[in-house]
Amino acid sequence: MSDIPNTRVLVIDDEEMVRDNIEEILIPRIYRQENESINLATSILFETAEPLFENRGSNLPIFTVDKAPNGMEGVEMVKKSLSDGPPYAVIFLDMRMPGWDGLETAIQIRKYDSKAEIIFITAFSDRSIDEILEKAGQNVGYHCKPYASEEIIQLATKAVTDYNRLRNLEELIETISLITLSQQQLLAPLLRNILDQLTSYIQSDTAVMGKISNDYQYERMFSIGAFEETVNIAELISKIRDSDNLPQEVIQLQEVVWVKLDSYTIFAVLRKQERLKTEKLYLLKLFVQNAAKAIRNAELQQQLLLKEKLALVGNAVGMVMHDLRSPVKNIQLITGIMRDENMGSEYLDMVDECAGQASEIFDDFLDFINQTPARKQPVNLTALIADAVRIAKSKMENSDVLILIEADNEINVNGDASKLKRSIVNLVSNGIEVLRDFASTEKIITITAKKNPATNYIFLEIRDNGPGIPQDIVSTLFEAFITKNKSNGTGLGLAIVKQYIAAHEGEISVRNENGAVFEISLPG
Numbered sequence: 255m256s257d258i259p260n261t262r263v264l265v266i267d268d269e270e271m272v273r274d275n276i277e278e279i280l281i282p283r284i285y286r287q288e289n290e291s292i293n294l295a296t297s298i299l300f301e302t303a304e305p306l307f308e309n310r311g312s313n314l315p316i317f318t319v320d321k322a323p324n325g326m327e328g329v330e331m332v333k334k335s336l337s338d339g340p341p342y343a344v345i346f347l348d349m350r351m352p353g354w355d356g357l358e359t360a361i362q363i364r365k366y367d368s369k370a371e372i373i374f375i376t377a378f379s380d381r382s383i384d385e386i387l388e389k390a391g392q393n394v395g396y397h398c399k400p401y402a403s404e405e406i407i408q409l410a411t412k413a414v415t416d417y418n419r420l421r422n423l424e425e426l427i428e429t430i431s432l433i434t435l436s437q438q439q440l441l442a443p444l445l446r447n448i449l450d451q452l453t454s455y456i457q458s459d460t461a462v463m464g465k466i467s468n469d470y471q472y473e474r475m476f477s478i479g480a481f482e483e484t485v486n487i488a489e490l491i492s493k494i495r496d497s498d499n500l501p502q503e504v505i506q507l508q509e510v511v512w513v514k515l516d517s518y519t520i521f522a523v524l525r526k527q528e529r530l531k532t533e534k535l536y537l538l539k540l541f542v543q544n545a546a547k548a549i550r551n552a553e554l555q556q557q558l559l560l561k562e563k564l565a566l567v568g569n570a571v572g573m574v575m576h577d578l579r580s581p582v583k584n585i586q587l588i589t590g591i592m593r594d595e596n597m598g599s600e601y602l603d604m605v606d607e608c609a610g611q612a613s614e615i616f617d618d619f620l621d622f623i624n625q626t627p628a629r630k631q632p633v634n635l636t637a638l639i640a641d642a643v644r645i646a647k648s649k650m651e652n653s654d655v656l657i658l659i660e661a662d663n664e665i666n667v668n669g670d671a672s673k674l675k676r677s678i679v680n681l682v683s684n685g686i687e688v689l690r691d692f693a694s695t696e697k698i699i700t701i702t703a704k705k706n707p708a709t710n711y712i713f714l715e716i717r718d719n720g721p722g723i724p725q726d727i728v729s730t731l732f733e734a735f736i737t738k739n740k741s742n743g744t745g746l747g748l749a750i751v752k753q754y755i756a757a758h759e760g761e762i763s764v765r766n767e768n769g770a771v772f773e774i775s776l777p778g
Contacts, residue, residue, distance in 0.1 A: 259418040260343040261315040262335070263410060266328035266359060267348040267375070273321040276346055276375075279406045280317040314407070315414050324351055325359030333366050342370050343417040344410055349376035357381055360390035369420070371413035375399060393420075422537055441552040442729035445518065446476050448545045453478055453522050456511055456530070456538065460484050461522035465763075467775060469709045470495055473763045475518075475729070484523055485510060503542040506530055513538075515546045585609040621673075621750070628670035628757040635665040635674070635712065639701055642678035646686060654697060655689045657682065661703035667712050667776055673754040678716070680747045681772050685718040688770070692720045710778040715771065722766035731764055 263280060265273045320342075322328035328345075335341045345363065349356035360372055372390055377399040386394060393416070397409060449463045460479035464472055470491050481487075493507055505512045506529060513520040524530075530538070589606050620626075643657050667674070682699060689697040702715040723731060732752040755762045760776040 259315060259414060260340050260421070261317050261414050262340055262342050263317050263319045263344045263346065264322065264328060264331060264335075264342045265319060265346045266322045266325060266351075266356075267346070268323055268351040269348070270323070272348065272375075273323070276406055277319040277321065279403045280319055280410055315411055317410060317414075325354030325356070325362065328359060329362045329366070332363050332370070336367060341367055344413040345370050345372045346406075346410075347372055347374050349374050349381060357386060357389060360386075360394070364391055369393070369417070371395070371417050373397060373409055373413060375401065393417075441549070441556050444548060444552045448515070448549070449476050449478065449520060452513065452520060452538075452541065452545070455541065456522060456534075457525050458511070458522040459525060461520060462487075463518060463520045465517055466491060466494070466519050467761055469706065469711050469775065471775070472519075473761075473773075474765070479523075481521065481523070485521065487521070490521060503546075504535060504538050506535075513542055515542060515549055518549065617676075621753075625753065626757075628673055628754070630668050630670055630758070633667050633669050633671045633674065635667045635669075635703060635714075636661045636663060638671060638675050639678060639703060639714075642675045643682055643701070645675075646679050646682035653686055653690055655686045656696075656698045657686075658698065658700045659703075660700065662705070665703055665705050665712060667778060669758050669776065670754075673757065677751045677754045677774075678714075680751050681716045684747060685716065685720070685770070688720045689718055694719065705778060712776045712778055714774040714776070716774075717767075717769060717771045719769040721769070723764060723770050725766075728764065728766070732762070 265276045267273050267276075320331060322331050328347075332342060332345070347356045347359060351359070354362065356374055356376065360374075363370065363372070368391060371393050373395040374386065375397050383396060386396065395409060395413065397405065445463060449461060453459070453461045458478070460481050462474055462477040462481040464474040464476075466472055472487050472491060490507065490510060490512070494512065503514050505514075509524050511520075511522045511524060511530070513522070585605060589609070639659060639661060643659065647653065647657065678701075682701070685699045689699070696719070698719050700715075700717045702717070703712065705712045732748050752762055755774055755776070758776050760774060762772065762774045764770060764772050
């Protein structure tokens with residue numbers, strides 16, 4: 255949506271004096287000559303091609319005027335303007351003319367251009383307003399001769415304003431139609447589409463879309479240009495913390511426009527550091543409201559697709575796994591009896607370990623299908639991390655991956671120890687598997703845990719120095735059945751982790767930074 259309004263005017267009248275008079279009113283000859291002289295002197299003195307004076311007043315448009323002596327020639331000029339651009343925004347049209355009269359000319363114009371504002375200028379009232387509106391469309395005006403100069407200026411200014419406002423609304427509706435969710439479209443491409451459309455509308459080359467967590471940490475999802483190099487996000491979020499209760503969807507913070515789309519946030523830097531005009535803000539808010547609806551629909555559809563996908567395998571596989579769980583768990587009972595009888599304890603330990611791993615897979619899958627809630631109680635997270643690392647390493651024998659734990663001795667969380675441990679085991683196991691096949695002399699996984707006393711939130715980071723997450727699956731990594739470059743796995747591991755973290759009212763995100771970085775935040 256352009257900030258430069260269309261102010262092109264066509265005057266169709268069989269009287270040359272009338273045509274020239276309207277042109278003189280909208281673009282006074284003396285004014286043009288004075289401006290040309292002043293601008294020429296300015297270009298010589300200051301060595302600039304920019305005009306010094308462009309308008310008689312800051313509130314008046316800068317009109318361009320073309321003229322036609324009859325209806326047929328006027329229609330041809332309208333057709334040419336549509337093909338060459340820009341089309342005429344306003345057409346002043348005489349009612350009584352030889353050949354086609356004004357109304358017939360308007361009817362012919364409407365065959366090619368239904369958007370131009372037509373203003374009839376006539377000394378005769380031999381056509382009723384109802385007839386004119388019926389045949390020439392709603393966007394017409396009617397003014398009687400003789401007219402005053404100020405009346406022509408007011409008519410042209412209002413018509414230009416109405417024309418450009420309607421064009422902006424049409425472009426907005428067209429843009430909104432682009433962000434509606436198609437049958438197969440997922441959330442990630444929709445969000446990217448919204449970011450592209452919004453930045454194009456406000457003319458921004460630098461923007462970022464992401465989420466702001468409850469503790470005001472920013473999770474970046476998509477960006478345009480080098481946003482982090484241009485703007486300090488921490489300072490922006492600090493300002494937002496003080497204004498977060500404001501109801502507006504769009505807030506301008508100096509050169510940065512902040513857009514709230516439910517749980518998503520867009521920061522965009524304007525090319526020109528000026529306030530957005532009231533009309534542009536209004537249209538932008540309409541866009542944001544419709545974009546938010548599209549996002550909510552996408553999220554609901556994505557959840558529905560996930561449930562449908564799980565339902566297909568859940569009914570069949572769930573029954574099979576439920577039936578298998580009992581005999582697998584009975585293996586441990588049998589090996590316990592055999593161990594009491596001193597029957598090959600070394601092999602029994604291996605059978606026990608395999609049975610335990612199989613049981614965990616069964617439990618993970620059934621919990622995921624049934625969306626089992628977390629059973630919370632006080633948990634020492636530091637000890638739980640150490641235990642999870644031990645389990646993950648035992649699954650990956652002969653691994654040369656170094657695992658470092660950086661955590662306080664006592665970090666307590668109110669949570670489900672089993673679900674939290676299995677989440678960490680899954681993340682660490684994934685990291686070990688990726689690093690095992692990665693050509694590097696030093697393979698390291700670093701686990702960092704800390705608690706923020708001010709917010710009582712716990713932050714857990716699991717970082718590896720591997721190749722990172724393939725870019726084409728970053729946005730869908732936590733969905734079920736998403737796997738890539740893995741030698742084994744069900745495709746449920748990270749979906750289960752996300753579900754477990756969500757069951758604790760926490761959040762998990764991933765990014766690439768010299769490897770994969772998983773960040774988890776949990777309420778204390």
